[in-house]
Amino acid sequence: MKKDNNKVIYWLLTGCLLIFIMVVVGGITRLTHSGLSISNYKLISGTIPPMNETEWNEAFDLYKQYPEYQKINNQFTLEDFKDIYFWEWIHRVIGRFIGVVFIIPFIYFLITKQLTKSTIRKSIILMLLGGFQGFLGWFMVKSGLVDRPDVSHYRLAMHLTSAFITFAYTLWVALDLIYPVKKNINIKFRNLLRWTLGILLIQIIYGAFVAGLDAGFLHNHWPLMNDGALIHESVYIEQSPTIMNFIQGKSGVQFIHRYLAYIVVGFIVLVWYKGKHVEKNKIQTNSLHIILIIVGIQFLLGIFTLVYRVPITLGVLHQVVAFFLLGAMTFSLHRFSK
Structure with a gap:
């Protein structure tokens, strides 16, 4: 057999x-x-x-x-x-x-x-x-x-x-x-995909922090954390030492999750752009297009989930698309790895 x-x-x-x-x-x-x-x-x-x-x-x-x-x-x-x-x-x-x-x-x-x-x-x-x-x-x-x-x-x-x-x-x-059988392996590009996947996992961890602290129920504005001047973008100091605000403070955790989203999008756009100049087959090309589309959808879902104060439907969709993004990133990294 x-x-x-x-x-x-x-x-x-x-x-x-x-x-x-x-x-x-x-x-x-x-x-x-x-x-x-x-x-x-x-x-x-x-x-x-x-x-x-x-x-x-x-x-x-x-x-x-x-x-x-x-x-x-x-x-x-x-x-x-x-x-x-x-x-x-x-x-x-x-x-x-x-x-x-x-x-x-x-x-x-x-x-x-x-x-x-x-x-x-x-x-x-x-x-x-x-x-x-x-x-x-x-x-x-x-x-x-x-x-x-x-x-x-x-x-x-x-x-x-x-x-x-x-x-x-x-x-x-x-x-x-x-x-x-794997072909068209570019070590530098594979390493970029690895870094991107690592940052995505950190973002997933912070998404869990936001959920666990119910931090999505405050600062329900975008692009700033409050509906006001830029000075309001600063993180509220809830406890000492200050670093703990970014680990277990609601405002700080949401702050990190917000700005990690920009970093994740930036890295995936960079992956897509760099991928244009790498030798690849059709499956590899499509995998890069897919992660770009999914991260765009996920970014928008994150905004709507926050602005509407985490309704169950949007909250679940936000998690589901994060799952799809991880799957697409895993697939893409696999296709560009030895």
Whole structure:
């Protein structure tokens, strides 16, 4: 039987699709403030939601023991609780399903010897990344169950970024099998793509900071942070030392996220321009056009999301397009790499 065949490729691409869905549902979970609705972790039995009124009341009573209910949602009825429970539950179910989709086919391909040694190594890394992602999810939730009614924005960033990286690596492994032969490699241009991808990942981290701190609900003006003179563009000093404002201050974090957006756009425009003078094939050319188009859409979405104070639809779209941009950047870097 042929190794690294189309079945293996479809398996990896299915994993990419499921991770994408997972991130979308995770974004909805965050924007609807549903992430702390399930305050315990049961790997197997937690797959089944409450099935009757008694079980729903037990789940609700458990929720009442934690800060989010006590400090924010103490006016919630059982029906309100069911609404937020749904998104967190479906988010966790998709996570479990992804684990099954990765592990069972991997074992099958391993037994039937359909994987090369290289793909086996990469698949094991994928499995470790997936397991670590699951751990980070619970690690994040735990931060909101002690004395504060919200999760740590640091842990949220770790959870989201690891999902993006897992997706990018899964896509890379699939691309290794789809395009086993690579041509037209320009080292300097490849390095420029690497730097651009690195800056994009930093921007994704700051996007998670903005989400975790709810920093998108203030300074809802563009291009300046306030509707006034240029002097208002300065960042509000919220705490000392000043550097902490850019890591855990709402104004400072939004400031960095705003201006990193300009840098990301600038780097991708530079990539597109430099790419015009590099020897390349049609697929490589199209990949550069695609990242330019996507970053333009993402930039506009960021503006509208901010100006309209993060409505759920725009907030989710902004995250989805960030996902597409990472995928397109990963594809482009792969096509220009050895």
